[in-house]
Amino acid sequence: MARSRITAEELEDLRLSYDIPSSISLRAPGPEERANDPPEGVVTIYEPVMQQGLHLPMHPFFCEILKDWNLAPCQITPYGWGQMVASYLLWVVAEAGRNLTPREFESIYRPCQSSS
Template structure:
């Protein structure tokens, strides 16, 4: 597939001894599928902020997790809402641990939230774990980023214990309890504020077809929500 990528960002394939959870100095591991899910490079400030608050590397969020996050940010922008915090996102979604692949997380609809804000995400993405790349260059901040103050974790970490955002959900057979080995006293429920409840209500009132992942995640919408590189970054069509 072809994506608009600035020419000061380079990709290279992993060697036989390379690991996605421990990339070379100055690099980040990335899966090609997350570009189709809406992530653009350099990383948008909001994506950096969320990853930093969660304390996880980009590869620890599965493709549908990226698709939900990006669609959520686009919809909030379309509705004229203030930029959401990680706490607001996690009041609507919780994280599950992929029991098949250690260290992978994905966004899952929380119980009693009224359904996913972002709809119609793929049920199955075949072989996505085969398409890893290392990224080097100005992948984290653009050359003219005036606020490069939020660094992204690049090595695998446990989901941050400092977040007051976690709710337990019922896991299916492919998942294990994220908190099985953690003390539940470290976490407390984060309730939606009245303002957040109203924003979620208005978002769900939008026709489901208009908040499907395919309808939301377009180059035009990414640019409008400032989730893709500005034209001054000189992105070039690059086939990966």
């Protein structure tokens, strides 16, 4: 099992880079933990997902989508997050500020399992 190499300083750099509020705890996986199998009460989010536009705390729209799909944030690829964020933002702009509902989003986008 590969150990995480991220340092406390790098976590703080990520906090600053992505404007993560101090109320959200950040930590690297411990020596016996894996990012893809976090302990109870912990959620893994990879940096490329943040680069695609996901912000913390997570917008209620994305929380509801994840809940409906029974997925954790790390189970959606960075590309998938980019598509979700872009779709949401384009809808809000096109609809003059009206939020996209999860049902409307699910009518055009559904997750699929990777073939790999």
